[in-house]
Amino acid sequence: EVVMTQSPAALSVSPGERATLSCRASQSVYSNLAWYQQKPGLSPRLLINDTSARATGIPARFSGSGSGTEFTLTISSLQSEDSAIYYCQQYYNWPPLTFGGGTQVEIK
Amino acid sequence: EVQLVESGGGLVQPGESLRLSCAASGFTFSNFAMSWVRQAPGRGLEWVSGLSGNGVGIYYADSVKGRFTVSRDNSKNTLYLQMNSLRAEDTAIYSCARNVLSWGGSPMDYWGQGTVVTVSS
Numbered sequence: 001e002v003v004m005t006q007s008p009a010a011l012s013v014s015p016g017e018r019a020t021l022s023c024r025a026s027q028s029v030y031s032n033l034a035w036y037q038q039k040p041g042l043s044p045r046l047l048i049n050d051t052s053a054r055a056t057g058i059p060a061r062f063s064g065s066g067s068g069t070e071f072t073l074t075i076s077s078l079q080s081e082d083s084a085i086y087y088c089q090q091y092y093n094w095p096p097l098t099f100g101g102g103t104q105v106e107i108k
Numbered sequence: 109e110v111q112l113v114e115s116g117g118g119l120v121q122p123g124e125s126l127r128l129s130c131a132a133s134g135f136t137f138s139n140f141a142m143s144w145v146r147q148a149p150g151r152g153l154e155w156v157s158g159l160s161g162n163g164v165g166i167y168y169a170d171s172v173k174g175r176f177t178v179s180r181d182n183s184k185n186t187l188y189l190q191m192n193s194l195r196a197e198d199t200a201i202y203s204c205a206r207n208v209l210s211w212g213g214s215p216m217d218y219w220g221q222g223t224v225v226t227v228s229s
Contacts, residue, residue, distance in 0.1 A: 001170075034215035036153075043203055043219035044153065055217060087153055094213045095167035097143070097155040 002026055002093045006086075006100035014108040019075040021103045023088035028068045032092035035064055035073045038102075039084045047086075048073065075105070083107045110134040110218045112204050117223030124194055128223060130187040130204030138162065138182040141207035143216055144189050146200035146225075156202070157189060158212035167212055172198075194227045201225075 003026040013019045023033070031051040036044040046055040048064040051071060061076045075082055088100040116128040130142070144156040157178040158167045166178060177190040187204050201224055205216035 032213075038153075043221055044205075044216075045219075046215055046217045049208065049215040049217075089153075089215065091213050091215060095155075095158065096169045097158070097212070099153040099155065102152045 001096060002029060002090050002098050004088055004090055004098050004100035006088060006103050008103060009101070010104040010106065012106045012108050013075075013078045015080060016077050019078050019082070019105055021073040021075075021086055021105070023066075023071040023073070023100050025069045025071075025090055027093065029090040029092035031067055032090055033064070033066065033071050034089045034091065035062075036087045036089065037082075037084045038087065044087065078105075078107060080107050110206065112206065112218055112220035114202065114204055114220045114223040117202065117225045119226045119228065120194055121229050122195055122227055124227075125190070125192045126194065126225060128189040128191065128202055128204075128225075130189075130220060132185045132187065132204075132206070135206070137180075137185040139210055141165070141210055141212040141214065142180060142187045143205045143207055143212065144178065144187075144202060145205055145216070145219075146198075146202045147222075148197075148200040151200075154200075158207065159187065160212055161210035165211055191225070194225075196227050199225060199227050 005024045035048040038044040052064045085102045143158040175193045201222040203222040206218040207214045
């Protein structure tokens with residue numbers, strides 16, 4: 001099973017600043033990496049798939065990068081509505097599909 | 109508009125069974141793989157099971173293998189999860205999600221709101 005590790009566990013960023021979230025895979029997942037946003041009481045929303053492709057309707061301030069075992073989600077200019085938990089997920093070596101433990105993003 | 113609506117959750121005792129349903133609408137159901145994902149209270153996301161669009165590819169997490177059975181009825185646009193021999197650690201919100209491809213090795217672009225399963229004596 002591919003273990004996904006996210007860091008940091010929590011992040012506090014001022015509005016308009018950049019947020020950088022990391023995700024590491026225990027083995028290469030090539031570019032088969034997605035990012036999700038989950039707000040309290042809501043279902044996850046797909047932000048990014050294939051490492052860097054934004055899903056439909058996702059603002060351009062969200063971008064993804066990386067390959068192999070190291071991946072990054074960047075929120076270029078944090079907005080108040082970006083306060084959420086962010087999960088990465090690999091879909092290269094499955095089953096199972098595996099998620100990281102999440103990064104909580106808080107707005108200062 | 110794509111909609112996924114789960115039902116069937118509830119409070120059961122350890123060892124009992126539940127059957128979850130996920131009614132899908134707004135897309136050609138048989139063209140997409142579907143997954144069940146759960147989230148225990150205060151915890152992260154855990155993929156539980158997946159099923160290809162044609163129902164041939166069936167996959168489970170080790171934690172539920174042998175106890176849970178996933179199925180789909182493409183004529184009714186409905187996904188099911190039969191959960192037997194339930195344990196306290198199965199307590200979670202169970203959500204169905206649509207995979208972006210017809211096979212299960214893909215991200216999930218639409219999610220239901222989930223149904224709560226509580227296993228407790």
